[in-house]
Amino acid sequence: xxxxxxxxxxxxxxxxxxxxxxxxxxxxxxxxxxxxxxxxxxxxxxxxxxxxxxxxxxxxxxxxxxxxxxxxxxxxxxxxxxxxxxxxxxxxxxxxxxxxxxxxxxxxxxxxxxxxxxxxxxxxxxxxxxxxxxxxxxxxxxxxxxxxxxxxxxxxxxxxxxxxxxxxxxxxxxxxxxxxxxxxxxxxxxxxxxxxxxxxxxxxxxxxxxxxxxxxxxxxxxxxxxxxxxxxxxxxxxxxxxxxxxxxxxxxxxxxxxxxxxxxxxxxxxxxxxxxxxxxxxxxxxxxxxxxxxxxxxxxxxxxxxxxxxxxxxxxxxxxxxxxxxxxxxxxxx
Amino acid sequence: xxxxxxxxxxxxxxxxxxxxxxxxxxxxxxxxxxxxxxxxxxxxxxxxxxxxxxxxxxxxxxxxxxxxxxxxxxxxxxxxxxxxxxxxxxxxxxxxxxxxxxxxxxxxxxxxxxxxxxxxxxxxxxxxxxxxxxxxxxxxxxxxxxxxxxxxxxxxxxxxxxxxxxxxxxxxxxxxxxxxxxxxxxxxxxxxxxxxxxxxxxxxxxxxxxxxxxxxxxxxxxxxxxxxxxxxxxxxxxxxxxxxxxxxxxxxxxxxxxxxxxxxxxxxxxxxxxxxxxxxxxxxxxxxxxxxxxxxxxxxxxxxxxxxxxxxxxxxxxxxxxxxxxxxxxxxxxxxxxxxxxxxxxxxxxxxxxxxxxxxxxxxxxxxxxxxxxxxxxxxxxxxxxxxxxxxxxxxxxxxxxxxxxxxxxxxxxxxxxxxxxxxxxxxxxxxxxxxxxxxxxxxxxxxxxxxxxxx
Numbered sequence: 061x062x063x064x065x066x067x068x069x070x071x072x073x074x075x076x077x078x079x080x081x082x083x084x085x086x087x088x089x090x091x092x093x094x095x096x097x098x099x100x101x102x103x104x105x106x107x108x109x110x111x112x113x114x115x116x117x118x119x120x121x122x123x124x125x126x127x128x129x130x131x132x133x134x135x136x137x138x139x140x141x142x143x144x145x146x147x148x149x150x151x152x153x154x155x156x157x158x159x160x161x162x163x164x165x166x167x168x169x170x171x172x173x174x175x176x177x178x179x180x181x182x183x184x185x186x187x188x189x190x191x192x193x194x195x196x197x198x199x200x201x202x203x204x205x206x207x208x209x210x211x212x213x214x215x216x217x218x219x220x221x222x223x224x225x226x227x228x229x230x231x232x233x234x235x236x237x238x239x240x241x242x243x244x245x246x247x248x249x250x251x252x253x254x255x256x257x258x259x260x261x262x263x264x265x266x267x268x269x270x271x272x273x274x275x276x277x278x279x280x281x282x283x284x285x286x287x288x289x290x291x292x293x294x295x296x297x298x299x300x301x302x303x304x305x306x307x308x309x310x311x312x313x314x315x316x317x318x319x320x321x322x323x324x325x326x327x328x329x330x331x332x333x334x335x336x337x338x339x340x341x342x343x344x345x346x347x348x349x350x351x352x353x354x355x356x357x358x359x360x361x362x363x364x365x366x367x368x369x370x371x372x373x374x375x376x377x378x379x380x381x382x383x384x385x386x387x388x389x390x391x392x393x394x
Numbered sequence: 395x396x397x398x399x400x401x402x403x404x405x406x407x408x409x410x411x412x413x414x415x416x417x418x419x420x421x422x423x424x425x426x427x428x429x430x431x432x433x434x435x436x437x438x439x440x441x442x443x444x445x446x447x448x449x450x451x452x453x454x455x456x457x458x459x460x461x462x463x464x465x466x467x468x469x470x471x472x473x474x475x476x477x478x479x480x481x482x483x484x485x486x487x488x489x490x491x492x493x494x495x496x497x498x499x500x501x502x503x504x505x506x507x508x509x510x511x512x513x514x515x516x517x518x519x520x521x522x523x524x525x526x527x528x529x530x531x532x533x534x535x536x537x538x539x540x541x542x543x544x545x546x547x548x549x550x551x552x553x554x555x556x557x558x559x560x561x562x563x564x565x566x567x568x569x570x571x572x573x574x575x576x577x578x579x580x581x582x583x584x585x586x587x588x589x590x591x592x593x594x595x596x597x598x599x600x601x602x603x604x605x606x607x608x609x610x611x612x613x614x615x616x617x618x619x620x621x622x623x624x625x626x627x628x629x630x631x632x633x634x635x636x637x638x639x640x641x642x643x644x645x646x647x648x649x650x651x652x653x654x655x656x657x658x659x660x661x662x663x664x665x666x667x668x669x670x671x672x673x674x675x676x677x678x679x680x681x682x683x684x685x686x687x688x689x690x691x692x693x694x695x696x697x698x699x700x701x702x703x704x705x706x707x708x709x710x711x712x713x714x715x716x717x718x719x720x721x722x723x724x725x726x727x728x729x730x731x732x733x734x735x736x737x738x739x740x741x742x743x744x745x746x747x748x749x750x751x752x753x754x755x756x757x758x759x760x761x762x763x764x765x766x767x768x769x770x771x772x773x774x775x776x777x778x779x780x781x782x783x784x785x786x787x788x789x790x791x792x793x794x795x796x797x798x799x800x801x802x803x804x805x806x807x808x809x810x811x812x813x814x815x816x817x818x819x820x821x822x823x824x825x826x827x828x829x830x831x832x833x834x835x836x837x838x839x840x841x842x843x844x845x846x847x848x849x850x
Contacts, residue, residue, distance in 0.1 A: 137807065160746060160750070164744075164747055165791045196743070279739060281733070282634040282636060282642070284637055
């Protein structure tokens with residue numbers, strides 16, 4: 061166990077706030093988290109995340125949902141003072157250590173929203189964290205996991221499929237390779253050629269899903285029917301601000317809570333995905349002037365106006381899907 | 395054909411009755427000699443539990459005597475009543491409606507029969523309760539030739555009062571099998587048996603059941619874990635209820651052991667699983683208790699020497715022994731038990747911080763230069779005191795001592811890398827790097843790779 065690999069944040073790599081797809085995803089997640097209010101008042105929830113030095117998710121979740129019990133897991137002890145300095149609210153508790161250890165030490169009796177937001181490929185330590193969380197969450201909680209799902213680069217190697225498969229086996233172990241449905245509906249083992257493009261993200265989703273299901277099955281074994289917990293996937297985001305990323309997650313509920321939060325709760329949220337089909341977050345490339353113009357010409361089904369001749373249709377259509385979440389960046393000194 | 399019809403079977407019926415020989419061979423093949431003897435002593439512990447419940451077993455005893463060509467186990471643990479003998483005790487397999495002892499070890503109804511079959515060809519069981527006495531004697535070879543699955547009482551007294559000090563059971567097996575006789579003749583056999591009894595029946599022995607082997611007492615030391623104000627084991631209790639069944643209670647401890655017998659350190663490291671007071675797994679270091687497989691498991695690693703002081707105790711107790719996660723020989727776990735699978739998730743969660751702490755301790759030790767004072771983590775361990783397991787207070791996670799850095803900002807966490815390469819190659823690299831030491835060779839080659847391939 062390499063503790064320093066426990067969870068690596070993007071500290072010093074990018075500015076989180078400026079990644080538009082990530083920004084959109086964060087707001088979408090937040091909107092879905094708000095649905096938990098039908099189970100318990102949101103302010104009674106706890107949020108666990110990897111705040112790094114920017115705490116963007118913490119600020120948003122506090123502002124939108126009013127949650128004050130917040131824990132940020134951080135392993136970069138060398139940046140201790142910097143992290144503490146950047147904490148936007150005094151009630152955010154920073155727990156120092158690797159996620160695998162910190163997660164075991166938390167009190168899990170409270171309903172929790174946990175976002176394990178990694179920026180590295182899926183590996184055994186991440187799966188271990190997922191298992192720890194799923195074996196601890198109480199009903200009414202949500203778990204979200206983000207991983208880097210960029211396939212290994214081609215480098216003109218004809219055996220690239222083989223190499224990608226080897227890398228996957230090395231990271232997650234052979235026994236966790238999922239079986240997949242082929243086009244003809246038959247189950248077969250994952251092949252190297254399945255791991256190109258968004259294929260790796262799809263495979264990761266299946267592996268994470270299986271880990272959650274297996275853990276819950278063990279947990280549920282001795283429980284009476286109505287206390288058995290089920291995992292309902294709500295999120296299956298694909299996006300790329302640079303590298304391809306996967307975010308997958310959902311709710312953990314027993315039957316009583318399930319009836320309070322039926323599937324119809326999420327009908328109006330078009331980004332919710334309960335199966336293997338992902339929701340691709342695409343951020344359009346538009347100028348601020350264009351954005352304002354498009355906002356002005358929105359109708360309930362599309363846009364009115366005669367911009368089609370000069371604005372690429374693809375961009376306006378992308379914008380139509382995400383306008384409610386689209387960040388408006390401007391150069392300011394905060 | 396005519397004969398078959400006389401027996402009331404038609405020509406379309408196929409005989410599928412089992413033979414006694416099959417049972418005798420099959421049952422005894424699955425278990426080794428010592429565990430089968432311990433199975434017999436389990437019955438004494440169950441008897442003690444039946445008459446004393448949760449109170450002390452003081453005054454109760456089980457005496458094993460082993461000599462050439464005879465095995466004898468006598469106890470004063472209440473005896474088997476004639477009714478129980480008639481209906482249940484000698485049947486192979488636990489019958490419907492058999493009376494059960496709360497928290498009993500006997501569950502499958504095979505222990506006594508299997509042990510007898512394992513040991514020899516002639517047995518005598520004598521048992522006295524407060525109101526009855528019986529003796530059953532049988533030559534097994536002769537018995538297995540008869541079609542009936544029955545024994546005869548050779549002596550029988552009912553509706554008679556017997557004193558408390560007469561009550562108990564004596565099982566004698568003679569005409570021992572050669573292989574058994576040969577093992578009994580080994581000097582090591584008795585000490586192995588004593589050691590196993592001590593480990594497997596620690597709970598009843600510490601409750602006061604006096605077990606002796608050829609007159610020598612088997613004693614069990616109480617279990618300890620290390621505790622101080624900076625260091626404390628995790629202790630959790632879980633209760634599993636299921637409608638219409640008796641509940642199962644699990645008590646889980648995980649932390650560090652007080653340093654003890656250096657010869658047994660390796661055996662005792664890991665998880666111990668105890669069902670109704672009976673040790674099922676000792677010092678387990680496999681995936682059964684949440685350790686990783688070398689090739690393919692999650693980040694709890696496989697067992698290594700640095701985890702020698704990790705101790706986990708998982709106690710399972712239930713009035714319905716059928717819900718406990720043991721196999722029929724009580725030498726391993728039933729991994730399909732839903733209760734066990736759920737508890738294992740907790741065991742993994744509890745051991746994770748202990749594993750992490752022991753890894754840090756190992757790093758500290760390997761960085762310490764010869765002759766220098768022990769590091770702060772080692773000092774924490776040596777100042778902690780062993781504490782009796784049943785005095786340990788509940789806390790969800792292991793409390794590990796934390797070492798404060800010496801003032802100011804902490805530097806990055808460091809990791810030492812060690813490896814061997816052919817000397818001539820290393821010397822060549824050293825020359826090219828103009829390095830003055832091997833340490834420098836390592837650091838410079840690392841930096842070279844980092845700067846070229848990793849740094850952004």
